Amino acid sequence: MSKTYTIDGKQYLYINIAQDLSAQKLGKIVILQDIASNNYCSIPQSELEIRSGNNLAAHVALYRARIVGRTDVYAHRYFNKKAQKDIYSPFPVFKDRRPVKGTYAPLTDQDLIDHLEGQEFLGFYPMLKDDTTKQLILDFDGHHEGQHWQAVTMTVKKLCRKYNIPCLVELSQSGKGAHIWFFFAQPVAAGLARRLGDAILKAASAVNTNISFSAFDRMFPSQSVLGNGQIGNLIAGPLQGERRLHGFASFVDDAFKPLADQWQALERVGLIDAATIDQLLNELANRSVFRLYNDDQDSELDLLKQPLVIDQKLTIIHANALYIDKTSLTDQQIMSLKYLASFHNPKFYEREAQRQSTFGVPRIISLFEENHQYLLLPRGLADRLRGLIPNIQWQDETIKGLPIKATFKGQLRPDQLPAFTALGKVSTGILQARPGFGKTVIAAALIAKHQVSTLILVKNKALAEQWVTRLNQFLEVETAPILTELTRTGRKRHKRSIGTFFGNKKNRSGVIDVATIQSLTGDIQVQNILKDYGMVISDEVHHDAAYTYDQVIKRIRSQYLYGLSATPYRRDGQDPILIMRYGPIRYQTDAIDSQFALKVKRNVIPRYTSLGMLSLEMANNSLTQNREAMLNDEQRNRALVRDVQANLAEGRHVLLLTDLRAHVEQLAEALPEQGVYKLYGGQKSKENDQIVAKVSQTQAAYALIATGKYAGEGLDISGIDTIILAMPYSWKGIAVQFLGRMQRSLSTKPELRVYDYIDPSIPMLARMYHKRLKEYKRLDYKITEDQFSKQSGLRVYNGDYQKDLRRNLIAVNKITIIANQLSRFMENMMTIVQANHGQIQVILNQDQYKEVELKRLNDVSYTFYNGNLPNCLVLGEEQLWFSSDNGFQRNSGMTIQFNQPAFVKQFQTMMTQSTRGLDL
Numbered sequence: 001m002s003k004t005y006t007i008d009g010k011q012y013l014y015i016n017i018a019q020d021l022s023a024q025k026l027g028k029i030v031i032l033q034d035i036a037s038n039n040y041c042s043i044p045q046s047e048l049e050i051r052s053g054n055n056l057a058a059h060v061a062l063y064r065a066r067i068v069g070r071t072d073v074y075a076h077r078y079f080n081k082k083a084q085k086d087i088y089s090p091f092p093v094f095k096d097r098r099p100v101k102g103t104y105a106p107l108t109d110q111d112l113i114d115h116l117e118g119q120e121f122l123g124f125y126p127m128l129k130d131d132t133t134k135q136l137i138l139d140f141d142g143h144h145e146g147q148h149w150q151a152v153t154m155t156v157k158k159l160c161r162k163y164n165i166p167c168l169v170e171l172s173q174s175g176k177g178a179h180i181w182f183f184f185a186q187p188v189a190a191g192l193a194r195r196l197g198d199a200i201l202k203a204a205s206a207v208n209t210n211i212s213f214s215a216f217d218r219m220f221p222s223q224s225v226l227g228n229g230q231i232g233n234l235i236a237g238p239l240q241g242e243r244r245l246h247g248f249a250s251f252v253d254d255a256f257k258p259l260a261d262q263w264q265a266l267e268r269v270g271l272i273d274a275a276t277i278d279q280l281l282n283e284l285a286n287r288s289v290f291r292l293y294n295d296d297q298d299s300e301l302d303l304l305k306q307p308l309v310i311d312q313k314l315t316i317i318h319a320n321a322l323y324i325d326k327t328s329l330t331d332q333q334i335m336s337l338k339y340l341a342s343f344h345n346p347k348f349y350e351r352e353a354q355r356q357s358t359f360g361v362p363r364i365i366s367l368f369e370e371n372h373q374y375l376l377l378p379r380g381l382a383d384r385l386r387g388l389i390p391n392i393q394w395q396d397e398t399i400k401g402l403p404i405k406a407t408f409k410g411q412l413r414p415d416q417l418p419a420f421t422a423l424g425k426v427s428t429g430i431l432q433a434r435p436g437f438g439k440t441v442i443a444a445a446l447i448a449k450h451q452v453s454t455l456i457l458v459k460n461k462a463l464a465e466q467w468v469t470r471l472n473q474f475l476e477v478e479t480a481p482i483l484t485e486l487t488r489t490g491r492k493r494h495k496r497s498i499g500t501f502f503g504n505k506k507n508r509s510g511v512i513d514v515a516t517i518q519s520l521t522g523d524i525q526v527q528n529i530l531k532d533y534g535m536v537i538s539d540e541v542h543h544d545a546a547y548t549y550d551q552v553i554k555r556i557r558s559q560y561l562y563g564l565s566a567t568p569y570r571r572d573g574q575d576p577i578l579i580m581r582y583g584p585i586r587y588q589t590d591a592i593d594s595q596f597a598l599k600v601k602r603n604v605i606p607r608y609t610s611l612g613m614l615s616l617e618m619a620n621n622s623l624t625q626n627r628e629a630m631l632n633d634e635q636r637n638r639a640l641v642r643d644v645q646a647n648l649a650e651g652r653h654v655l656l657l658t659d660l661r662a663h664v665e666q667l668a669e670a671l672p673e674q675g676v677y678k679l680y681g682g683q684k685s686k687e688n689d690q691i692v693a694k695v696s697q698t699q700a701a702y703a704l705i706a707t708g709k710y711a712g713e714g715l716d717i718s719g720i721d722t723i724i725l726a727m728p729y730s731w732k733g734i735a736v737q738f739l740g741r742m743q744r745s746l747s748t749k750p751e752l753r754v755y756d757y758i759d760p761s762i763p764m765l766a767r768m769y770h771k772r773l774k775e776y777k778r779l780d781y782k783i784t785e786d787q788f789s790k791q792s793g794l795r796v797y798n799g800d801y802q803k804d805l806r807r808n809l810i811a812v813n814k815i816t817i818i819a820n821q822l823s824r825f826m827e828n829m830m831t832i833v834q835a836n837h838g839q840i841q842v843i844l845n846q847d848q849y850k851e852v853e854l855k856r857l858n859d860v861s862y863t864f865y866n867g868n869l870p871n872c873l874v875l876g877e878e879q880l881w882f883s884s885d886n887g888f889q890r891n892s893g894m895t896i897q898f899n900q901p902a903f904v905k906q907f908q909t910m911m912t913q914s915t916r917g918l919d920l
Contacts, residue, residue, distance in 0.1 A: 004035070005048065011035040018042065028260075045260075047245060059263055060112050066183055066266055067237060069126040069134060073104035074111065075234050077121035088123040088234055104231075118241025121173075127221040127232035132187035136197050137235055139218035141177040148210035150256060153178040155208040156200060157254070163283060165200070166270030168251045170238045171258075175248045178256070179235070185271040191224035196277050199284035209334045213342055213364045227355025228847065310389045319397040320557040321369070321376040322385065334375060340384065341368035341377050341580065346573025367554075367580050378554070378580035379561070380428060398427075398559040401452035401534020404479040404511050408448035410441055415589070420445050422587035423562055429586035430541060430563040430578065435740025437589050439564040440467060443537050444474035447512060450560055452534030453482070456514045457552075459540050461685070464502045466716055467514045467539070471498050475512070482510030483532075501529070508532075517544070520552050527555055535560035538582075542568050545577035553581050566740055571731045592780050593746060601751040603784040604776050606758055607643070608794065608896065609636050612870075613761040614906055616914035619868040626765060627727055631663050636757065639788070640726050641670045643755050644703050647722050648675060652753070653695075654703040655741055656724040657711055663726065664705050671703065679706035679715075692717060708734070711741065718744035724755040730768035735775035754781065760896050761870050763820075766884035770893045773798065793899040799892040805873075805881060806832075812876035813838035818911065820845040820869050823887025829873075830857060843915055845869055863915050880904045 003014040012032040020029050028045040064071070075088040093103040107124075114120040126133045138156065140149045153169060157180065160167050170179040184193070197219045205211045222233040236249075239262060243249035250258040251265050259265045272280075310333050317323035326334060348363045369376040377385070386392065412420055419431055420442050433439050447454050456471075458464045481495035485507075499509030502516040510532050517538070520526055530536070536556050538544055541563030544553050563582040569575045579585075592602075611626075611633055612618035618629065630636060640656065644667075647654050658664060664680045677691045688710070695702055696717050704711070704720075708729070720741050729735070742752045756772065759765040776783070783798065797804075802825070809815065815833050817826050822844065833840050834857070846864040873881040873888065878901040885893035898904060 005032065007043075007048075012041070015040070017045070020044070055263070056113065057109075059116065060109050062263065062267055063112055063116070063239070066135070066269075067239075068107065068112075068124050070124070070128055070231065071107045072129075073125060073231050074107040075123035075125075077123065077236075086121075088121075088236070090231065115237055116239055116241050118243075118245070121240055121242075122237045123234035124237055125231050125234050127190050127223075127226060128187055130187075131190050131225045133190045133193050133221050134184055134187050135220075136182040136184075136193040137220035138180040138182075138197055138201065138215065139177065139220065140180070140215065141172070141218060148208075149177055152204075152208055152211050152215075153180065154254065155211070156180055156204045159200065159204050159207065163280060165280060166272065168265060168269050169256075171248050171250055171252045171256055173236055173240060173243045173249045175246070178252075179238070181238075181269075183269055183271050185273040188274050188277065189224070190221045192274070192277055194219060194221065194224055195281060199281050203284045205335045206332050209331045209338070213338075213366045214362065216363050223352050223358045225352060225355055230355065230357065233359065311391070313391045313393060314389055315393045315395055316385065317374075317395045317397055318379065318382065320379065320555055322379055322382060323374045323376055325373060326370070326375050327373075329375070337375060337377060338366065338368050340388075341381060342366040343576040350573075365574065365577070367577065380578075380580045380583040382428070383584060396559075397557075399531055399534055399557045400559050401454075401532070402482055402510065404451055404453055404477070406448050406451065406479070406512070407476040408445050408474060409476050410444065410474040412441065412445060413438070415593075415595075416442060419587040419589065424449050426583070426586060427559055428561045428583035430565065430568050430582050430584065432568050432585050432588040433564065433566060434589050434591060434593070434743060435566050435736065436593070436743035436746070437566075439539065440470040441474060443539075443562075443564065444471055446537070446560075446562065447471075447475060447535070450535055452559070453510060453532060454512045454535040454537065455530070455533040455558075456512070457517045457520075457536060457538040458502075458514065459517060459543050461503050461516060462689075462715075463539060464500065464514050464516055468498055468500060471512060471514070477511060479511045483508055517549050517552055521548050527552060530556050530558070533558050535562075537562045537564065539564050541565045541578055541582060542570055542575075544581065545570055545572075545574040550577060550581070567736045591778055593743070596746040597780065600746050600749055602779070602781040603751060604754045604756055604781045605784055605786055606756050606789050606796070607639060608789070608791070608796070609633070609639075609757060609759050611636060611759040611762065611765075613903075614910045616865075616867070616869070616910060618762055619870050621762070621764070623764065626759075626762060627659055630727055630757075630759075631660055631666065637667065637670065640667060640724065640757070642788075643724055644671055644676075647724075647753075648701045648703055651701045652722045653701065653717075653719045654722045654724060655711060655717075655720045656703060656705045656726055657708050657738060658705070658726040659708055660727070661707060664707060667726070668705050671705075675700060675702045677702065677704050679704050679710050681707065681710060695719070708738070711738070715741055716744075717741070719748075720744075721749045721751065722753045722755070724757075726757055728757070728759070728765050728768045728772075730771040735772060735779070739775075739779060739781075752781075758894070760882045760884070760894065761872070763868060763870055763884075766871070766882065766894065770884040773894065795897040795899075797895040797897070799885075799895075801881075801883070801895040801897075802888070802891045804897070805888070808875055808879060809833070810836075812879070814841075814876050815839070816841045816843070816874035816908070816911075818843045818869055818872045818874070819887055820871070821848055821887060823889040825889045826887055830860065834859065843869065843911065865915050874904060874908060877901065877908075878904055880907055 005012045005014065013035055015031040015033055018029040018031055020027060029042050030045050030048050032041050032043065033039070034041065073090055076091045077086050077088050080087045091105045092099040093105050094100065111120065111122060115122040126135055126137065140153050157167065157169055165182065168181045170181060172178060198216065201211060201215055220233060220235045226232055238249050238251070240249040247258050251262055252258055310329070312328065314324065314328055324337070342364050345362055345365045348358055348361045351358050351361055367378045416438055419433065423429055423431055423442070423446060431439065431442060443456065456467050458467055477497040479497060481497055481499065483495070485493040487493050493507065495507060495509050497509050497511045499507055499511070499513040501508050501513055502519050506519070520529065536558045542565045543549055544563070561582060563578060568578055568585060611629060618626070621629065644654055644656060656667065661680050661682045664678050664682065668676060668678050677695060679688055679691060692715070695704065723738060723742060739754065756769070758769045809829055809832060813836060815829065815838065819826065830840050840859070841861045843863045843865060845868070846866050848864070871883050871886060875881070878899060880898040881895060883893060883895040885891070885895060
């Protein structure tokens with residue numbers, strides 16, 4: 001019986017196959033006969049597969065099984081007028097012909113038919129709700145891989161053949177890239193699938209050096225876990241009918257030509273099970289020996305033992321970077337060196353752990369560059385290369401600068417001499433010195449030692465002015481200005497030997513100049529200024545990892561390159577950039593000056609607030625919202641004013657730090673004018689400078705109310721002995737900066753004092769205080785309570801609280817557990833109360849519903865709350881425990897016990913009202 005096809009509702013009889021000999025080369029042509037009219041017609045076989053209704057149901061079912069991830073949401077492509085391009089967006093539910101915000105329409109078979117027939121462009125979300133996936137897709141885009149995308153794709157495909165990893169290669173919808181699809185026998189954890197993708201890419205990199213590190217970011221799914229309400233990244237659906245007519249969005253052979261039978265290829269492709277993935281990970285791991293810069297030390301040592309060690313003689317040109325001729329290296333050695341100049345991006349893993357979107361956040365940051373001849377590595381890796389490559393011929397093409405004559409007028413202290421010596425004997429490196437150590441003095445001594453034209457880079461005008469003052473104080477410069485410039489009227493511009501290049505003071509001398517790094521960004525002609533100097537010293541070097549600053553630093557070709565900082569680490573974890581650009585930390589001072597370690601007391605006086613204790617919604621606040629709440633907390637502000645006044649009465653010099661300009665103004669208005677000053681961006685720079693100058697000269701008591709942004713780096717007032725933290729922070733770099741304001745003139749200060757305002761009932765703020773505690777301990781500050789800290793019925797623990805908690809638990813017959821997640825310690829507490837036939841109430845985040853259902857205990861009341869919850873326990877009716885220790889699990893961190901029945905009752909009432917009706 002002859003085969004028939006249905007096309008656009010008409011029946012056609014199959015006659016034969018013909019070969020297309022036309023210029024279009026459409027491949028096999030099917031000859032058909034219209035059953036109704038007996039007329040003959042022809043159609044390319046590839047188009048017949050798309051338009052024919054034959055086997056459509058089977059094709060749709062196969063497409064769902066292999067390609068489609070989530071079915072409760074999918075994306076449509078549409079033309080965005082504002083962006084002037086096609087984009088994909090989740091398709092919503094429509095009501096009254098209008099989209100309902102926040103809704104997703106489920107995927108139907110008709111949607112898939114429309115996509116396969118070319119009427120729609122659909123995108124699918126590979127990551128399922130339980131953080132598993134049915135497929136892994138590697139994306140090799142011509143926009144990233146350039147002209148190499150085909151070769152890169154084939155490298156991966158050949159590797160897969162070698163290790164028997166089944167896959168299909170899809171030519172992208174544009175035809176300028178490819179996707180490699182791997183299909184799993186059953187859904188596997190997205191993290192496991194991504195590990196397989198990493199292993200394949202890493203092994204392929206040893207064969208083809210054109211595989212860019214961005215390929216690790218163009219993997220589907222793009223992250224291992226998703227947060228509430230997230231749907232992950234989408235992949236444009238293959239086999240889209242309209243694109244298939246052009247040979248795109250199709251599965252292709254090694255010549256990137258569409259396979260003859262797309263559906264047969266999709267049906268017969270091998271499926272990978274979890275056991276095979278584990279086996280492949282082991283096999284591929286043995287093949288790859290590459291190590292990133294910030295891999296663990298054992299791995300770095302292993303690198304030296306691997307065959308990747310470069311034994312041949314190698315010439316390295318030392319200029320603004322380390323230039324290595326690629327023809328002198330094997331492909332595997334090139335990739336090894338690229339890995340050495342790359343590191344894991346902590347920001348990616350932090351966002352992933354918090355179940356936040358990682359879109360646009362690279363997993364690996366690379367600092368190498370390359371052209372057709374050279375591989376360029378950052379110059380700070382020179383020491384690492386010396387250890388890795390035994391036979392290097394260095395070719396020095398750094399800029400030596402012009403010789404100058406400068407005499408150091410100061411005298412280095414005994415504790416400064418080792419730092420000066422450590423930097424003076426090398427040409428690159430970082431000095432990590434505590435605030436008040438005298439970094440500018442060390443820099444002046446280095447200028448006098450090396451006697452070459454020098455550029456000092458700083459981050460703001462206030463610091464620049466300080467540097468000019470200090471250099472004039474410590475250096476006698478005999479060399480006249482080298483550069484000559486004319487004024488607008490044609491007269492020779494007056495210059496000083498220590499010149500400037502910032503703001504409206506752009507008057508360089510070419511001998512010693514101080515510039516803000518912002519003044520050198522952007523304009524290539526401006527950056528050519530760097531060629532005038534044989535030495536560059538960057539102050540507060542931790543800022544230089546920022547992209548715009550790094551674009552300046554990587555162009556520096558001076559013979560000497562040094563970085564100075566009290567905190568050469570960054571909140572975003574991109575510290576490796578500093579080491580790669582400047583070289584290793586050559587000298588690190590002690591956190592505190594040993595000369596004054598015993599002479600100067602360092603006390604932290606805690607101020608525990610009730611902010612958020614009676615408002616469950618505040619547990620879900622952002623940091624910005626919490627700051628606004630602090631601004632409007634009258635009780636908190638009264639306490640701040642009281643502490644300022646008490647310290648003024650003692651004759652102390654106070655720096656009160658907040659994050660809001662409005663708070664500066666509010667607190668200043670509540671205090672007497674005498675001895676109270678404001679330092680913040682709400683005033684002109686000139687007014688702030690005058691206040692700093694005035695306060696620096698006075699011995700009388702004063703209070704500076706400042707924003708942290710203004711009072712961090714660059715505030716040089718030696719008399720400050722008291723800091724009041726009106727708003728929280730957690731990062732250790734800020735701790736060093738803020739507390740460092742008190743580190744000057746220690747010989748005149750019997751006590752350094754910090755007032756820390758703590759909000760224990762808000763999980764975010766409690767965790768921030770826990771981090772501050774670590775820094776206080778490291779900097780030798782002691783927690784000291786005064787009459788206001790020691791409130792009636794309140795006890796504060798810094799860890800080691802579980803013994804008392806257990807003892808109190810045994811004495812009660814009722815417990816309420818409030819937490820985002822049950823810990824093992826909490827479960828043990830529930831067991832103890834159950835054994836005593838007590839009442840147990842548990843209030844959890846609703847994310848824990850499924851987990852609790854699996855091990856639900858009898859006689860326990862469970863309530864699930866859609867939002868963040870404080871970490872606390874209520875024992876009986878009279879005792880409330882708050883802790884920064886998640887789940888009370890580690891017996892560490894700040895924990896506060898309230899024995900205040902009236903307050904505990906208020907708290908329980910609030911919890912009951914806030915979570916009412918949410919039992920599941």
